[in-house]
Amino acid sequence: MTMPAEKISDFNTFRAGNLESLDARTADRIRRRHSALGAHTALFYSSPLTLVSGEGVWLVAEDGRRYLDAYNNVPSVGHCHPVVVKAMSAQAALLNTHTRYLFDVLYDYSERLLATYPSELSNIVFTSTGSESNDLALRIAERSTGNSGVIVTEYAYHGNTKAVSEVSPSSGAEFLGAHVRLVPAPRGAGAATGERFAAHVRTAIRELERDGFGVSALLVDTIFSSDGVFGDPAGFLAPAVAAVRAAGGLFIADEVQPGFGRTGAMWGFARHGLTPDIAVMGKPMGNGYPMAGVVLRPELLDRFGAEYGYFNTFGGGPVAAAVGMAVLDVIEDEGLVENARSVGAYLKQCISQVVQGVDIVREVRGAGLFIGVEFNETRPQRATTMAVIEGLKSRGVLIGAAGRLCDTIKIRPPLCFERQHADLFAGALEDTLKELCS
């Protein structure tokens, strides 16, 4: 069992020591922020960005400069998408209540969303955040298996409740529960990747059984976002999932990051040809409206529901349902799953060309519009990543970092990203790397 060296959340965070170097308005804003929210809230960049508007793949700063957003996955169908905003506004003006009353839009939405899943996953529980969804998924798994042990990857992030922080090593090793075992993310491109991953999972299973926890669940983000973005070869999850099921545990697919089309399939697990026992949804589900959910086999919910029950005040309300429906409309009408696949492939190809022969780059990988570029170990990795992030920002492009030692830049734009945006991105990356390597 390995522990992360440092919290990913501490990376690319404004340091208060930089305050004097900023323009007066930004400095004042940060002072007000620190005074009200405390000094430890994460704020991107050494010179933070003040944003005033967003549209499609663009974010506009206070000084009027447009930034190409290649980072934000919440506004999955595009910043401030008019179809989504209109649906939200119309429903909020009409009826905004909870699921203890009946209203049609929820059943229309539930049926349409469930139709995108394999038929075995025919029940849904609505929550308000991905954290709440993972928290509930873990409780359901524990109850249905009678075991408490959870296997997650070394740098995973699954959310911020107490129970979910215990299975989120990227938030800091001090959070981890005694019932949690870490395995390295499945990296590599060969056929052996799945078997290597499964071997680690089998070791974790033996440890959990030996220590009396048993195996409740293997919980993975199916694109391994915070581990550094690992998607290939598709299918690599199957042997590990088989081992977990053989030990009486469930496979929980955390679709908060890969879900809703990002990897070029509607769901990240579908790329691997698997059906999870429980799928967890979050961020992109409402394109910024706070909504989330858990999709699962009905017998798992029946048992939990009969014994415990679950009610979420905001979850599945009419506004959430109307917004969720609008997001599905846009995904379909604009062909965003196909767009993620085709533009994602094009973007990966552009990036691969740019980094060819650049010695600080170790690997370009990913699926759909979720691409990671890992830097190699010949230089201090965090410094390289940070220089690329700041270099891209100075060229009007926003990205983030992931992985062990934050050695990977994370390219995860809204799904309406077009080829022209990929070209812009590749040009800015080329200039940044040239400057860095000169």
Next chain:
Amino acid sequence: MTMPAEKISDFNTFRAGNLESLDARTADRIRRRHSALGAHTALFYSSPLTLVSGEGVWLVAEDGRRYLDAYNNVPSVGHCHPVVVKAMSAQAALLNTHTRYLFDVLYDYSERLLATYPSELSNIVFTSTGSESNDLALRIAERSTGNSGVIVTEYAYHGNTKAVSEVSPSSGAEFLGAHVRLVPAPRGAGAATGERFAAHVRTAIRELERDGFGVSALLVDTIFSSDGVFGDPAGFLAPAVAAVRAAGGLFIADEVQPGFGRTGAMWGFARHGLTPDIAVMGKPMGNGYPMAGVVLRPELLDRFGAEYGYFNTFGGGPVAAAVGMAVLDVIEDEGLVENARSVGAYLKQCISQVVQGVDIVREVRGAGLFIGVEFNETRPQRATTMAVIEGLKSRGVLIGAAGRLCDTIKIRPPLCFERQHADLFAGALEDTLKELCS
């Protein structure tokens, strides 16, 4: 330590056996609901209500009938309030992102909201739900005190995450954590109420210390909603809070239900002349937009932030901040805190007149627009409560239940409730009780 006899959440829930007695459209809707959401989701009334719109204190059903809403506390400033909807729509169309970038509306809102608190409580963490807020508050208390024991009231409900379910006995005794001790809610009207409550809390402190947990927090809803609505005499919390602090624990005020003016003061703890160490906000904060928060002394947040950090994707986003600001605007512009006090007093007086001499009523109590009517023990209480709830519904009025054995009806309307609505309510209650006692 007592255990609740039955889950409050199981009360006033539609039973599938009633399906055949319903009209075809409602039955079809419920079949679709059960098929997608499972059969165990809570759904009010033996003949559930299908809603199509809401405005102010009114909810409109599919058949066109208007219902006076005396139950719902989420739409605190009124269903679908146009000022709130407009602020949400405008901000969602302009910019909807997260707190890792800067945007002014969040600092404006934070400062304005914090100004409604005692000056010691000068920091805020934004979350998305009351459950997330209580989950975080418990983690901060545990970290800052070094203790894990939590004291809550016998029928408390604080939310639905794993950690919060462990301190929510109304969700079922099987959830309760080993580190949790239950005390009876402070009931009674005399000066001895506070001392009696403190005596129970001192016993719980001794048990938690004996069992090695120590005291991390006394966590109470300051109007004791699910215990049955207890607000008098104001000040009754002081001796218990002093005992908890003497034992090294914190006082967490759960303001999800009493907060934002409901009890006739902006915050429920203010009625008791106390300043908590941590205050938790939820439901009414966004009038239906999913947003919540934790307000606390800065040294508590500094320590937790430095060691752990906390990031909430949706929490404190521009849309949440704009909505929160609009809610504060409406509370001020429409004088809703004063309205809760004056119309609440009038409503309580009307109800007291109606129940005078009605032998099944034990007590009318509450503060502001949160009133409980408890039935006495001469009849099966759940049957009486249920008959009153259904009787009021048949007369076009919506309410809920609370307390031990659901012996109390819970009257908790939007804060724009007027004297004319109080008169309507009192008339419907009078007719209902007459029918019931005839």
